[in-house]
Amino acid sequence: MQYLKTIIYVDSVEEALDFYYQAFGFATTALTETADYGELDTGMVTLGFASHPLAQAQFKQSYIRSHPKQPALGFELCIECENVVESYDKAVSAGAEPLMPPSHKGEHTQAYVRAIEGTLIALITQSAR
Structure with missing residues (x-):
């Protein structure tokens, strides 16, 4: 078994794809003709x-919007990300809601934003592995 993808339900697929490109640099890899489904290249796991x-x-009835x-x-x-401060600032400039500014937590730096569709996003830089 393998974890394949995460799908987030949104008001506008095209706006979400554009936000994630502007905020994090993830390029669109798929978009249906009706624009009701799209995917991003995030590296290891697909974000749809x-x-x-x-x-x-x-x-x-099994769905709550x-x-x-x-x-x-x-x-x-x-x-x-390589630089949490730069990534946080870029995400906020792209429209993310700032939740927790960058701070050092042990061996890494982290920050939190909320994406335009409401998803919580942790930005983390590992300083030691």
Whole structure:
């Protein structure tokens, strides 16, 4: 078995893809003609985005729509970067909500932002492995 991808349901797939490119440099690798699903090249695991209507049609009552103005859902994405300060500033400039500015935590530096669709994102730089 292998972990393949994470899919986040959003209001606008194209806006999410653009945000993640502007904030983190992840390039789009797939986008359907109807723009209701797209994927990013993040390295090892694919990050996909699908529209809320697509999820609602598929999952019916088993789906609860998230919203960026509501409290964040119970998960986060963790992105390793070379420079947390620069990455944090770039993400905030791209529209991310700043949650925790860069700080040193043991052997690494970390910061938190919230993406435009509401996902919590940890930015981490490992200083020793």
